[in-house]
Amino acid sequence: KxxxxxxxxxxxxxxxxxxxxNCSFTDSAIYNLQWFRQDPGKGLTSLxxxxxxxxxxxxxxxxxxxxxxxxxxxxxxxASQPGDSATYLCAPSExxxxxxxxFGKGTTLSVSx
Amino acid sequence: NAGVTQTPxxxxxxxxxxxxxxxxxxxxxxSMYWYRQDPGMGLRLIYYSASEGTTDKGEVPNGYNxxxxxxxxxxxxxxxxxxxxxxxxxxxSIRLSPYEQYFGPGTRLxxx
Numbered sequence: 001k002x003x004x005x006x007x008x009x010x011x012x013x014x015x016x017x018x019x020x021x022n023c024s025f026t027d028s029a030i031y032n033l034q035w036f037r038q039d040p041g042k043g044l045t046s047l048x049x050x051x052x053x054x055x056x057x058x059x060x061x062x063x064x065x066x067x068x069x070x071x072x073x074x075x076x077x078x079a080s081q082p083g084d085s086a087t088y089l090c091a092p093s094e095x096x097x098x099x100x101x102x103f104g105k106g107t108t109l110s111v112s113x
Numbered sequence: 114n115a116g117v118t119q120t121p122x123x124x125x126x127x128x129x130x131x132x133x134x135x136x137x138x139x140x141x142x143x144s145m146y147w148y149r150q151d152p153g154m155g156l157r158l159i160y161y162s163a164s165e166g167t168t169d170k171g172e173v174p175n176g177y178n179x180x181x182x183x184x185x186x187x188x189x190x191x192x193x194x195x196x197x198x199x200x201x202x203x204x205x206s207i208r209l210s211p212y213e214q215y216f217g218p219g220t221r222l223x224x225x
Contacts, residue, residue, distance in 0.1 A: 031212055043203060043218040051211060095212035100146065100158035100171060 002027045006090060006104035013080055014112055021075040021107045023090035028071045031095025035064050035075050038087045038106070047088075048075070080111045115139055117206050117217035125223045126194045134189040134220050136204030144207035145187040146171070146214070147179060149200040156203065162187050194224045 003026045013019055023033075032051045036044040048057045048064040050073070056065045063076040073090055087108045091101035120135045138145065146161040158171030162181040176198060178190045191198060204217040 034213065036216075041221075044216040046213065046215065049211070049213050091214075093212055093214075100148070100161070101156070101214055103155045105153070105155055 002030075002092060002102040004090060004092065004102050004104035006088075006107050008107055009105065010108045010110075012110045012112065015081060017080050017111075018076070018078050019080055019109070021077070021088050021090075021109070023073040023075070023104055025071045025073075025090075025092045025102075027092075028068050029094070030068060030092040033064075033066055033073050033090060033092045034101065035062075035073075036089040036091065038089060040086075044089065077109075080109075082111050082113045085109055085111050117204055117215055119202075119204050119217040119220050121220060122218065123221045125225065126191075127225055128195060130194050130224075131190070131192050132194065132222075133191075134202055134204075134222075135186070136188065136217055137186045138204075138206035138215070139185065140206055140208065140215065141184070142206040142208055142215075143184070144209065145181070146205040146207065147177075147187070147189045148203045148205065149173065150203060150219075151200050159189065159202075191222075194222075196224050198222065199224045 005024045007022045034049050035047045038044050050057045050066040061078040066073045087106040089106045091103045117138045143164045147159040148156040150156045157173050160179040162168045165184045168179050180188045202220045205214045207214050
């Protein structure tokens with residue numbers, strides 16, 4: 001059974017810092033991996049989707065990498081802003097109908113101004 | 114294009130009451146899922162519908178029923194609510210190629 005671990009569980013940084021969030025998963029036979037953002041009391045917003053054949057995906061100040069063979073993904077946030085404060089979740093997927101995303105418990109990020 | 118919508122946003126029930134959570138998507142996806150999110154447990158799959166007219170159990174289906182009303186709508190029913198069903202419920206719509214899940218804003222349910 002797929003298990004997902006996210007480190008650190010919480011992170012506090014001053015505005016402007018670059019930071020890395022880590023995600024590891026036990027079953028490398030994945031189809032793709034999604035990174036989500038969840039604001040307090042809100043739903044999940046998809047940030048980046050990396051296919052298993054890809055190594056990286058970029059969207060603005062966000063860059064996600066995937067090393068499928070080692071079961072790791074990282075989310076890099078450049079020049080962090082207070083508006084980046086949220087919980088970040090990673091979720092590898094088998095990519096088939098009927099298979100659930102298995103989520104990590106997330107990293108809660110706080111960016112102070 | 115509203116994406117995935119859920120109603121209600123908040124609900125308080127007494128033990129034994131029933132209710133239906135509604136979910137709709139306008140992305141023409143075939144597959145739709147219901148998850149619950151609990152502190153320390155992450156998101157767990159309750160039921161899913163791979164296509165219109167089909168539904169299947171997920172990891173934690175006990176105490177719930179679902180209806181795939183049409184391609185757009187997928188509802189979750191609690192027949193006799195229990196305090197253990199206090200949770201945040203998320204509906205997701207799935208694009209199969211490439212595979213990606215889109216989530217609704219959630220329903221926050223409290224059962225007293």
